[in-house]
Amino acid sequence: MQSARPLTRCSLEPRVVERLEYYDIYTVKDLFGRTLWDLKEILDISLDDVQILLGAVGALIAPKPVTARALLEGPGGHLRTLIDPLDHVLGGGIEAGRVTEIVGPAGLGKTQFCLGMCVMGCLDRLDTQGKVLYIDTEKKFSGERLSEIGTSRFPESFAEKGAIGEMLKRVIVQVPTSSHNLLDILQGLQSAIISLNIVLIVIDSIASLARAEFGGSTLWDRQKLLGQQASALKSLAESFRIPVLVTNQITTQFKDGKSTLVAALGPMWAHAVNTRLELTATQSDKGPGRSLLVTKSSSAPVVEIPYRVTRKGLEVDVSISSPAQLEDYSSCVGERGLIGTL
Amino acid sequence: MNDQLRTGAVDVDIVLHCLPPSIRDKLKDAGFRSDSDLVGIQPLELASEANMTHEDALLVLKSLSTRDSDALRTAQSARDIYEREQRSKCIVTFSMDLDRVLGGGIRTGQMTEFCGAPGIGKTQIGMQLAVNVQVPLSFNGLEGEAVYIDTEGSFAPQRCLAMATAFCKHLEKVAVARNDAVRISDAQKLDPLGILERIHYFRVRDSTEQLAVVETLQSFIASHPKVKVIIIDSIAFHFRQDFDDMSLRTRRLSQMAQTLMSIAHTHDIAIVLMNHVTTKILGEGKSRIVPALGDSWAHAATNRLICYWKDRKRYAFLFKSPHLPAAAAEFRISKDGVRTAKTSQPGTKRPYEESKPS
Numbered sequence: 001m002q003s004a005r006p007l008t009r010c011s012l013e014p015r016v017v018e019r020l021e022y023y024d025i026y027t028v029k030d031l032f033g034r035t036l037w038d039l040k041e042i043l044d045i046s047l048d049d050v051q052i053l054l055g056a057v058g059a060l061i062a063p064k065p066v067t068a069r070a071l072l073e074g075p076g077g078h079l080r081t082l083i084d085p086l087d088h089v090l091g092g093g094i095e096a097g098r099v100t101e102i103v104g105p106a107g108l109g110k111t112q113f114c115l116g117m118c119v120m121g122c123l124d125r126l127d128t129q130g131k132v133l134y135i136d137t138e139k140k141f142s143g144e145r146l147s148e149i150g151t152s153r154f155p156e157s158f159a160e161k162g163a164i165g166e167m168l169k170r171v172i173v174q175v176p177t178s179s180h181n182l183l184d185i186l187q188g189l190q191s192a193i194i195s196l197n198i199v200l201i202v203i204d205s206i207a208s209l210a211r212a213e214f215g216g217s218t219l220w221d222r223q224k225l226l227g228q229q230a231s232a233l234k235s236l237a238e239s240f241r242i243p244v245l246v247t248n249q250i251t252t253q254f255k256d257g258k259s260t261l262v263a264a265l266g267p268m269w270a271h272a273v274n275t276r277l278e279l280t281a282t283q284s285d286k287g288p289g290r291s292l293l294v295t296k297s298s299s300a301p302v303v304e305i306p307y308r309v310t311r312k313g314l315e316v317d318v319s320i321s322s323p324a325q326l327e328d329y330s331s332c333v334g335e336r337g338l339i340g341t342l
Numbered sequence: 343m344n345d346q347l348r349t350g351a352v353d354v355d356i357v358l359h360c361l362p363p364s365i366r367d368k369l370k371d372a373g374f375r376s377d378s379d380l381v382g383i384q385p386l387e388l389a390s391e392a393n394m395t396h397e398d399a400l401l402v403l404k405s406l407s408t409r410d411s412d413a414l415r416t417a418q419s420a421r422d423i424y425e426r427e428q429r430s431k432c433i434v435t436f437s438m439d440l441d442r443v444l445g446g447g448i449r450t451g452q453m454t455e456f457c458g459a460p461g462i463g464k465t466q467i468g469m470q471l472a473v474n475v476q477v478p479l480s481f482n483g484l485e486g487e488a489v490y491i492d493t494e495g496s497f498a499p500q501r502c503l504a505m506a507t508a509f510c511k512h513l514e515k516v517a518v519a520r521n522d523a524v525r526i527s528d529a530q531k532l533d534p535l536g537i538l539e540r541i542h543y544f545r546v547r548d549s550t551e552q553l554a555v556v557e558t559l560q561s562f563i564a565s566h567p568k569v570k571v572i573i574i575d576s577i578a579f580h581f582r583q584d585f586d587d588m589s590l591r592t593r594r595l596s597q598m599a600q601t602l603m604s605i606a607h608t609h610d611i612a613i614v615l616m617n618h619v620t621t622k623i624l625g626e627g628k629s630r631i632v633p634a635l636g637d638s639w640a641h642a643a644t645n646r647l648i649c650y651w652k653d654r655k656r657y658a659f660l661f662k663s664p665h666l667p668a669a670a671a672e673f674r675i676s677k678d679g680v681r682t683a684k685t686s687q688p689g690t691k692r693p694y695e696e697s698k699p700s
Contacts, residue, residue, distance in 0.1 A: 003550030029550045035593045040363070047360045055561070058554035065562070068472070068490070068541035071499040091500055098495060227583025234495050235547055254627065268582060270460040271618045274495055296461035298469075298498035301677065 002061040003029040010057050019043055028061050079120055079200060079243050081113075082153065083307065083316055086277075086292065089300040093120075094243045095275065099233050101206075103248040103263045104279030108290055109309045110247040111140050112149075113279075114202045116313030117245055119150045121200035122167045123157065130199030131170045133192075135182065137208045141173050152311040172196070179209040179225055186232040193240050201236065205247040207264045223268050230272035246273070274298065282306070289317060361405060368392045369402065380406055426451075431484050433475045433571055433612055435467065438682045439671035443660050444645070450484070450570060450612045453603060453642065455577075456658070457617035457633040458649030463656055463675050464616040465496040467649075468573045470680040471614055472541045473502065473509050475571040478528040481513060486570025487540040489562070491555060493579045497543060506534035508678030542566065549580035549594075556598050563609055572605070576616040578634045592638045599642035615643060655683065 005028045007017050023042050025031055032054070034042075039050045078092030087093045094100045094117065102110050114134070121132040134141055150167055151158045158164045176182040182203075192198065206229065214222030237244040251264040263270060263278075270276065276296035282289045292305045292314070306317040355376045361369075372392040374380055380388070380403065389399035432447030441447045448454050448471060456464050472490050477483020490497060510532045517525035542562075546552045563569055585591035606613045618634040633640070633648065640646075646662040659670040672683035 003548050028554070029548075032550045032553045033590065033594070035590075035597060044362050044364050046362055051557075055557050058557035059561070061551065062554040062558045063544050063546055063551055065489075065542040065544050067539050068497070068499055068502055068543050069535055069538035071497070071543060072503060072535075072538060224583050231548065231580075231583070238495055238545070257627070267459060267620065268618065271576070271579065272494070273460075276461070298465050298496050299501035299504075 002063075003027065003032070005061060007031060007057075010060055012053075012057070016043065016053075028057055031057060077241060077243075079117065079124055081117065081314075082120065082312075083292070083305060083314060085303060085305045085316060086294070089294060089303050090275070090297070091299060094245060096241045096243045097238045098274040099230065099237055099244045099246060099272070100275040100277065101246050101248050101273040102277045102279065103250065105250045105261070105281065108279040108281060109307070109314055110279060111204055112145075112309050112313050114204045114245060114247060115142070115146050115149055116153075117200065117202060118146055118171050119153060119167070119313075122170050123154070124199060128197060128199075129170065131172055131196050132200045132202065133189075133196075133198050134171055134173045135185070135201070135203040136173055136175050137182070137203070137205055139175065140204065143168055146171065148311055149313045153313070172198075176209065179213050179222075179229075182209060183225060183229055183232065186229060186236065189232075189236060190239075193236065193242075198240075199242055201233070201242065201244045203233075203244075203246040205249060207247070207249040211249070211251075211264060223266060226265055226269050227272065230269065234272075234274075270296070275300075286319065361402065365394060365398050365402060368394050368398075377406055430610070431482065433471055433484060434477065435673070436470060436474065436680045436682070437671065437673035440658055440673045440680075443658070443666070443669045443671040445666050448571070448612045448614060449645075450610045451606055452644040453599070453606055453613040453615060454645040454647070455615045455617055455633070455643035456647050456649060457619050458658075459619055459631070459651075462649045462651065463673075463680070464649065465498075465575055466501075466675050467680055468575045468614065468616060469497065469502045470505055471571055471612075472573055473505050473537055473679070475612075476509075476532070476537055476540060477513070478525075478532070480522075480524045480528045481516070484570045485568075487542065487566060487568045489542045489544070489559070489566075489569050489572040491544045491546060491552070491572070491574045493546050493552060493574070493576055495545065496575060499538070502541070503534055503538060504677065505679035506537040509537065510534055512678075540568075542569070546580070549584040552580055553594065553598060556601050559601075559605055563605060563611070567609075569609075569611060571612045571614060572602075573614045574616065576618060578616075578618040582618065582634060588636075592636065595635065595639055596642065599639075603642075619648070655685075 006026055007020055007028065007030075010028065019042060020026075020031065025034065025042075031039075036047060036050050036054075039053070040047055043050065043053075045053075077096035078087070078090065078094065079096065080087050080093040081090075102113055104110055118132045118134060121130065124130065147164050147168060150164055158167070174185065176185055189198075189201075206226075210222050210226055214225075233244050233246070236242070248269070249264040250261050252259050253262045263276075273296070275294070275298075278293045278295050280291050280293065282291050289306055290308065292307050294300045294303050307314050308317045309315075369392055374392065383403070385396055385399040385403060388394070388402065389396050392399070394402075430450050432441070432444070432449055434441050434447040435444070444454075456467055458464050468490065472488035475484050475486045475488050477485065479485045510529070513532065514526070514529040517529045544555050546555055559572070581591060581595060585594075602613050602615075605611060617639075619631050620634045621629045622632045623629050631648075631650070633646070640662075643662070644664060645660065645666070647658045647660045649656065649658045651657075655672050656674065657670050657672050659668070660666060661668050672685065674681045674683045
């Protein structure tokens with residue numbers, strides 16, 4: 001992070017740096033953490049000069065602008081999910097450079113979705129032998145199930161003996177010991193991503209550690225840690241142009257005497273993820289079913305896609321009529337989706 | 343003393359001048375308490391009495407004279423302000439009801455804040471405004487450029503391109519319907535990629551970068567004078583997690599707000615801020631959704647709107663504005679971008695077609 005740059009490397013006069021260090025201001029972050037008046041007193045210069053100083057240091061670390069057009073033409077990329085309607089609305093699949101969250105009650109298929117994406121990640125850039133990092137916080141990863149999904153979906157690709165073994169070797173599973181350990185892993189992941197050529201990061205689930213370790217009184221610490229994890233994930237996703245997939249759990253919220261199901265980890269986490277997919281159980285005249293909804297996305301409309309969990313992972317349920325695109329993006333997610341009426 | 347009576351200036355305490363602390367202390371030690379003590383004194387005299395260099399003495403006297411002789415130099419009459427307001431143009435949102443509630447659209451020279459739950463459409467509004475600021479002058483628009491400061495990675499270039507494409511088509515259709523040759527020609531000159539070319543995108547990764555970008559905005563605007571809107575999406579994200587010391591956070595936020603407000607005012611630019619919402623516990627099992635960043639932040643923006651869902655529809659409620667009444671407007675997000683809700687009242691005039699005094 002640029003903000004950690006020490007002031008000694010900011011082209012400031014040594015005398016100024018020394019003065020600042022005397023007051024425990026060592027990095028750019030420390031400098032910007034002080035008010036103008038504090039700095040005026042510390043450096044014994046006028047307010048205008050303080051602003052000039054901040055402007056000069058700011059210019060060194062501030063991100064440079066690009067035009068939106070350049071962004072368009074930059075490296076993009078989506079990782080197909082093989083759920084066609086979903087790939088269609090998301091513009092090709094789960095987006096590289098963003099954090100996509102899949103949230104839902106236990107047993108509806110979040111882990112299955114993640115395992116399916118592992119297969120897609122391995123197949124995506126075959127020539128580059130990209131690897132998938134699977135951070136497993138609930139010890140639910142199953143090599144056997146991954147193998148089954150691979151061979152069911154792509155029988156030809158994995159027909160050769162040993163081919164599935166080759167794929168399994170490219171999925172790296174890491175089990176963090178705590179939320180802080182998870183943050184440490186994320187913050188130190190840059191070299192691993194480069195040396196191992198990681199093309200997809202999956203965290204299943206981001207919620208369990210946080211919810212287990214933090215309770216009522218430490219909720220603020222939990223939110224702060226989650227925020228840091230979110231920033232780290234986004235930074236990795238964007239810097240390396242890879243997709244990041246995280247799973248989240250459901251909790252019950254009591255509001256005005258009623259209880260509703262909402263996504264865990266609170267509204268701040270919901271703001272942090274770029275795209276949110278929700279899995280929900282449904283009831284229709286054909287009996288119980290499952291639906292996947294896109295409930296937060298900068299580019300996709302709200303869509304409801306009925307699905308089933310099969311040997312191949314998650315598949316569109318074709319027995320139900322074609323997925324509804326909720327008209328004009330206007331149908332209220334708040335009432336149907338798991339965010340609850342926020 | 344005569345000087346003071348003539349200019350009618352107020353006798354100001356030395357402490358209030360923006361002088362470096364060491365100079366200030368020297369003045370106090372030498373017995374100078376306020377401006378009146380310094381009236382009529384010459385630099386050499388002051389230098390020797392206060393034991394400072396000639397340059398410092400001159401600095402002191404210069405800072406004085408700019409204060410007492412022209413205290414109201416930069417003041418404007420209410421009429422000047424009124425005329426300026428009448429001339430100011432708006433950036434339309436493309437939702438007629440929302441534009442109406444905003445008094446025509448997003449105003450330049452002011453800070454407007456949109457807060458709301460995730461998924462309500464804040465980023466969509468931000469992207470739409472980055473496109474709509476480019477409405478040509480012949481359509482009564484600002485024909486300006488946009489700065490988009492993205493703190494969360496929400497900006498979606500493909501989606502923005504879709505909005506820009508729909509924007510061009512829409513303007514052309516309107517121009518043709520009115521058979522206005524100038525407008526038709528201007529609309530035809532627009533192209534979606536060109537629109538995206540005029541959106542300057544900054545991606546900030548933490549609160550320090552956010553503060554740094556704001557500090558450097560002045561010089562960016564100086565080199566890009568056509569910028570008419572600065573969108574920060576969202577102002578809240580990094581500030582909610584990077585700070586442990588709440589009072590420091592408040593001070594840093596207010597400082598940032600002041601810098602932004604000064605940019606808005608000096609360059610007549612619209613500043614649009616996206617904020618999060620949080621839950622405020624009211625006790626007895628009740629809670630309310632409120633804008634994030636606390637009560638002190640509430641004073642920063644000129645106009646504030648909260649976006650929310652109701653009966654499966656999207657609404658924006660203007661709850662703070664110095665000159666507009668509180669009101670709610672329904673809006674819709676379609677594949678083309680922000681649009682008027684289908685249940686809008688017919689006959690509502692499109693704001694950018696209203697004839698404005700030239």
